[in-house]
Amino acid sequence: MIRPKLSLRRPLAVLAAALIGLTGAAAVATPASAHHxxxxxxVDCDQLSGERVxxxxxxxxxxxxxATITGVKANPETDVLLLSDxxxxLKDAVIQKGGxxxxxxxVPGDTKSATLTVDAAWFMKGDPWKKKAPRSSDSKTIDxxxxxxxxPAPKCVDASEAKYSHTFDGPKGTATVxxxxxxxxxxxxxxxxxxxxYFAPRPQFATPQYVYGEPDSDFLGAGQTEIELNVGVPDCHTQxxxxxxxxxxxxxxxxxDGPRYGSKKLGEKGAPGNRSSGPQGWYNGGSKNCTTPASTFSSACDGSVTVSLSNDGSISKYPVEFEVRAENGWSKTVTVAPGEADNETVVPAENAGKIEVxxxxxxxxxxxxxxxxxxDCPLPTVTTDADCETFGLTASNPEGGMPVKVEFTYGDKTETRTVAPGSSEKVTFPAGDEEAALVVLPELGLExxxxxxxxxxGGGGGGDEEPGLPVTGAAAGGIAAGAVALLALGAVLFVMARRRRIHFTA
Structure with missing residues (x-):
């Protein structure tokens, strides 16, 4: 069997021609693509205008x-201007070699992207028509x-967004914002x-509290950016x-259980107080109670003492519990409301030694x-009842007073009596040669x-006359006159006779 012969010359020739054509095309295109x-x-944000730059x-x-820029296209279509000028x-700008x-x-501030397209040419010498120059078109898009x-940057701040700073001195009552x-x-x-x-009941937080004086209030705004605040602080426990x-x-x-300031206090962790930076804007302190407790005393002739208690000073804002304490364990507790007084506390005479409030x-x-x-207490009085055989002395103590101790001395004999209020005590001495008796009230310092x-x-200065009548009325002469004088002027005489002896003829 005879096989036909196949010839490869024509396909190879076609392939060779194609390769030569491609090589030539590459040789022409390469110089143009190399120029670019x-x-x-x-990108920046201009906060004055609100534009992207x-x-x-x-x-x-x-x-x-x-290179020469031969064309510029921008999106958005706004001017692209040389920075140096x-x-x-930008169009027609020349870019130096390797430069x-x-x-x-x-562009508007809300622009989402921008694109720049640049056409450039590299013109060659000996090319008057500039037709052979390498050219490029390049583009860049940015987010x-x-x-x-x-x-745009704000020119003011809304009050709901504003921030503050503050200082605070609670004991002095001063602050700045x-x-x-x-x-x-x-x-x-x-x-x-x-x-x-505030007035406060304790140096720690406690209620009730009452505003002291006038609060100081001021505002920021209308060109005012800082304020100073000052208040008076009571000289007692305060907030x-x-x-x-x-x-x-x-x-x-x-x-x-009433309302509180909570986060309204500057320096708190919550709003709005946390919108101001600085120390905690609250203070509790003070060294004494916001009350003015006072007492006065009034002695009575019967030995008792009335204690008047008051709570009506300028800083008396709270009730005061008084304790009135006297000798022998006697004690009484009295509560006086602010602005009030109590005048009904009486310490009995048997306890009215040293009294403390x-x-x-x-x-x-x-x-x-x-x-x-x-x-002004009435003093005891002394009357006499004397005859030729006896010398009688009677001390009388008015009602409403205290028991009084009386010492009667005549010659070498002394008798002591305690005379109760509203009663009398009498002592009688045998008549002797002494011309006078001494009556002493030691507790009152009187004699x-x-x-x-x-x-x-007979004798004793009286001669041989008959004994006189008892001294009981307004009998004339000697002892009767003395007795009447004592009865009528006893109080005055004792007052004038402190530590002095007054001679009366009985």
Whole structure:
């Protein structure tokens, strides 16, 4: 069998021609694709205008040839101006060998992306028609949302967003509040702050509390960016608060289970107080009670003492519990409301030695007293009943007074009696040669000398007359006159006779 011969010449020739054509095409295209521009960009936000500012950089890939930008297309369609000039458009710019040019484009702040397309040509010498120059068209798209929205910088701050800083000195009652940052509050907006002080029952938080004086309130706004606040602080237990808001926010009084300032106090962890940075804006302290306990004493002729208790001073805002304590364990507790007084506490005579008035276990100022005999108390009186055989002396103590000790001395004999109020005690001495008896009231510091001179007796200054009548009335002469004088002027005589002897002829 004869097989036909196949010839490979024609296919090989076709393949060779194709390879030669492809090689030639490659040789022509390579120089054109090698010339290109590199585009990059950085993006900023202009907070004054709220625009995105794109700085485009266009690099020349050729280190031996200059490039001329022949066309520029931007999306969004806003001007792309040379950075070095600021007014010249990027088109027609020349890029030096291996160099670059920068251009700036501004686009709205809410633009999501931007694209720059640059056409460039590398013109060759000896090509007047510039038809053989290598050319390229390069494009770059950038995302403008990566850094968030670009909006104009605010010219003011809304009161609901404003931040503050503060200082606070509770014991001195001073504070300052300052708007943070450089921006004022917008429009006519105002933010009030108030400093208030209270009377308090204890140096720690406790109720009830009552506002002391006038709270100080002021606002930030209308160009005012800092305020100073000052309040008086009571000279007693107190609470001082720096609060968010005006005087209408002040709570008076602060009572148990009532409203509280809570996070309105500046420096708190919660809003709105945490919108101001600084120390805690509240203080509790003071060294003494917000009361003015006082006592006065009045002695009675019967030995008792009336203690008057008052709680009506300028800082008396709370009830006071007084304890009146006297000798022999006698004690009484009296509670006096603020602004009130109690005048009904009487210490009995048997206990009215040293008396003390105490509050919280401590004796108050001027709270110690001992009974003193009032100057207007009626004094005891002494009358005589004398004859030629006896010398009688009677001491009488008016009602309403205290028992009084009386010492009667005549010659070498002394008799002592205690005379109860409203009663009398009499002693009788045998008549002797002594001309006078001494009557002493040691507890009152009084003494009285009474002369023994009965009428009608032989001797003793009376001669041989008959004994005189008892001294019971207004009989004339000697002892009767003395007795009447004692009865009528006894009190005065004793007062005038303190530590002096007054001679009366009996």
């Amino acid at each position: 521009t590199n585009i990059s960009a950085i 794109i700085t485009w950089t266009v690099e020349n890939s050729e280190k031996r040839k200059t 600021g007014t010249t458009h 670059f040019v920068e251009a700036v484009q501004r 403008l949302t990566a850094d968030g929205a670009c909006t 300052k708007l943070a940052g450089d921006l004022p509050l917008c429009g006519d907006e105002k933010q009030y702050f108030t400093l208030v002080s 001082v608060d720096l609060i968010w808001g005006g005087v209408d926010e002040v709570i008076d009084p602060l009572v148990e 105490l509050v919280d276990g401590k004796v108050i100022e001027n709270g110690t007293y001992s009974w003193e005999r009032p100057e 009285l000398e009474v002369v023994y001179a009965p009428e009608g007796c």
